[in-house]
Each structure stands twice: as structure tokens, then as C-alpha cells.
Amino acid sequence: MNVRVSRALLVFAVLLLLALAWLGVKGGIxxxxxxxxxxxxxxxxxxxxxxxxxxxxxASTARTGTFTRVVQTSWLVAITVAGGMAPVVWGDxxxxxxxxxxxxxxxxxxxxxxxxxxxxxxxxxx
Numbered sequence: 001m002n003v004r005v006s007r008a009l010l011v012f013a014v015l016l017l018l019a020l021a022w023l024g025v026k027g028g029i030x031x032x033x034x035x036x037x038x039x040x041x042x043x044x045x046x047x048x049x050x051x052x053x054x055x056x057x058x059a060s061t062a063r064t065g066t067f068t069r070v071v072q073t074s075w076l077v078a079i080t081v082a083g084g085m086a087p088v089v090w091g092d093x094x095x096x097x098x099x100x101x102x103x104x105x106x107x108x109x110x111x112x113x114x115x116x117x118x119x120x121x122x123x124x125x126x
Contacts, residue, residue, distance in 0.1 A: 010119025014061065016112050017054045020079070024051020039089035046082035053078055061120055072113055080106040 028048025035041045053075035060068045084102020087093035093101075 006119050006121070008119075009115050010061070013112055013115035013119055014058050016115070017058050020112075021051050021054035021058070024048060024054060024079075024082070026051070037089060039085060043082055043085040043089050046078045046085065050075055050078035050082055057116070061116065072116075076106065076109045076113065079109045 024047050028044055028051055031040070031044045031047065035044045053071060056071045057075050060071050080102050083105025084098045086098075087101050088095060088098035
């Protein structure tokens with residue numbers, strides 16, 4: 001893969017992760033006093049976790065190994081849980097809507113991790 005393309009993919013992935021970091025931490029903090037039910041509290045923690053893990057994912061971009069895999073897997077789980085639970089616990093949507101939202105969050109998360117992996121792979125092999 002062309003080094004320019006790899007850099008572009010990496011920059012795009014990092015920008016997406018930084019935006020998710022901001023949204024996750026900001027939303028988690030804002031929802032902290034509002035969460036009343038157990039579901040809302042779990043979703044709030046998952047949202048805050050994906051925000052923090054987004055920063056760790058960016059910080060571990062140049063690394064390989066167990067730490068990076070744990071961070072990326074934890075991030076994917078957190079964003080899937082937060083995305084799937086939000087419409088159900090905050091918007092009173094049906095479980096089917098939550099399942100669809102969780103699946104969509106999972107697919108988007110996989111796409112972000114693919115961009116990150118492809119971007120870094122192209123730079124390390126160049």
C-alpha cells in the first residue's frame with residue numbers, strides 16, 4: 001500500500017478516535033448525575049470507558065502486542081455496549097432497536113479499527 005494512503009487512513013482513524021474520545025468522556029460526565037436506573041448507569045460507564053479507551057487506542061497506535069489488542073478489544077466492547085444500550089435506557093426504545101444500534105456501533109468500531117490497523121501496517125512496512 002502506498003505510504004500516502006496509509007498516512008491518510010491513519011490520520012482519519014486517529015481523528016475519528018479523538019472525536020469519539022471527546023464525545024464519550026463529555027457524554028459520560030454529563031450523564032453521571034442524570035443516570036438513575038441500573039441500565040443508565042451501565043451505559044454511562046460504557047460511554048465514559050469508550051472515551052478513555054479511545055485516547056489509549058490513539059496513544060498505543062505505534063505499539064503492537066498484548067496491550068494494544070486489549071485496549072482495542074475493550075474499546076470495541078465498550079462502544080458496542082454504550083451504543084446498544086443508549087436507545088433502550090435513555091430513549092425507552094424497544095430491545096430490537098437497541099440490538100440494531102449495538103450492531104451498528106460494532107460495525108463502525110470494526111471499521112475504525114480496520115482503518116487504524118491498515119494505516120499503521122502500511123507505515124511500518126514502508
